[in-house]
Amino acid sequence: MRGRTRRPVGSITRGTTGHNRLRRADRWIAAAYGGLLRSASRPLVVDLGFGASHVTTTELYLRLRAIRRDVEVLGIEIDPERVATAAPHARPGLSFAVGGFELLPAARPPLIVRAFNVLRQYGEAESAAAWALLRSRIAADGVIVEGTCSEIGHRAAWVGLDASGPRTLTLSTRFTGFDQPSDLAERLPKALIHRNVPGEPVYDLFQDLDRAWAVCSPYAAYGVRQRWAATAETLARTWPVLTRPPLGGRARWRLGELTLPWEAVAPGFPQAAAERAG
Incomplete structure (x- = not known):
């Protein structure tokens, strides 16, 4: 029905977050896609499922602004209360909105989507469906970084995807954060953890x-x-x-x-x- 508000696609997560929790992923995004950011016209980056605090979205914004001064970062959350809490921290180029895997209300297809710790509660088939929906909503040359990390970010793993599908798997750890490398297996993305x-x-x-x-x-x-x-x-x-x-x-x-x-x-x-x- 015309005019009807569609419910965002997805479920509310625990919302756990904290300063520098996603620093490792942000550093990788800057290395992997810095050239893409610099060459794009009006680049939009979406932080999907930013959680109970604006902090990791704001950190992503600051890190990417060091690469491209006019990059726009949009934090999307399915929980309206979390968006209301984050809203006072908006600034030019940084905003927050209610939405889900459909990436609405993004004004245009995003160049980069960062989605961390949002699929752990989903089944493998549901995770694959979320990947497909995200891939259908990004820019033609857009990319997605989807992964999971520990509560303080010392162990992490993520998949790099583009419109054609998954391209890479990255493992990342603080050197005091493990006894042997297989300790990182508990942070594998949903597509691999089982x-x-x-x-x-x-x-x-x-x-x-x-x-x-x-x-x-x-x-x-x-x-x-x-x-x-x-x-x-x-x-x-x-x-x-x-x-x-x-x-x-x-x-x-x-x-x-x-x-x-x-x-x-x-x-x-x-x-x-x-x-x-x-």
Whole structure:
């Protein structure tokens, strides 16, 4: 019926947030898509499901403004009370609105969507449907960063998507935030977290990552940072780990990151094929 207000697509999350919780993802977005931001006309970035506080949306705005002074950032939340709480913190180029996975009321298709900790409560099929809806609403050259992190952001994992589908998986950790790399498995995005079982490539990935970590234990004498970089280099011998900028190589590894093409970990993708992809 004409004039009827459509209910936003999605469910209210716990809303947990805090200063610098998403700093790792923001840093990766700046590295991965800084060129995209600089070259775009009137770039719009959406922070989907910003939670009970404006803080991580505001931090995203400030970080991206350092790259592109006129970037617009829109925080979208399904809970009107959270939007009302965030609204007083709006400023030129930063705004907040009620909405969901349909990305309304964005004025135009966004160039970048950051969606963190919004799909954990959904089933795998529902998560896939949310991905499809988001992909249908972004700009032609737009991208989505969808993932999950711990309460203070020390462990995180996210998928980079574009209109054609998922492209990359990134693991990111603070070096004091884990005992072995497989500790990050608990933060896998919904599309993978239930696939961390024998027979699935993401399970094989963490098995091999832990083995590489053990093999590189002598590097611990030089610090965890050096051990992580050596582990990534070792893993890259059998997995298609990205080894060149902007998403790979020692500069990213020294930040506690590791990025692989999605095809290497896609559910049901045989490990043998993942190795050949390298």
